[in-house]
Amino acid sequence: MSSTLPPFTLDDLRRVLREAAGADEGVDLDGDIRDADFDALGYESLALLETAGRIEREWGITLDDDTLGEARTPGALVDAVNAHLSAARAA
Incomplete structure (x- = not known):
């Protein structure tokens, strides 16, 4: 994954x-x-699940079932995606 990807935003999630x-x-x-x-x-x-699959492909991360189950709102999902992106960039 490229470290130049910008953070995942609410507008990204809407799209x-x-x-x-x-x-x-x-x-x-x-x-x-x-x-x-x-x-x-x-x-x-x-x-x-379909949304998560698209996010995973586009941003090059893996979202586990717990992340999806706990993210009950768009804001929570945006925050979770960004946490995964940060972890992937640090690895």
């Missing part, structure tokens, strides 16, 4: 969510979703 699973018509992903529960945003576990 990946749309690519992986689309967006529910009643949800404004461009709004303040950082602390919204993924269930409330219309993303169930299969959509999040």
Whole structure:
């Protein structure tokens, strides 16, 4: 993985969510979703698995099941991805 990759952002997550699973018509992903529960945003576990797979391929990291299970909000997932990126860069 390149150490020049920028941090993973909420905008990156919005893009990946749309690519992986689309967006529910009643949800404004461009709004303040950082602390919204993924269930409330219309993303169930299969959509999040697809999202995680895209993140892993694009950013060159591996997200374990515990990370995905504990990241119940977009903000928590962004923070988890960045923690994995930092660990990978330090290795």
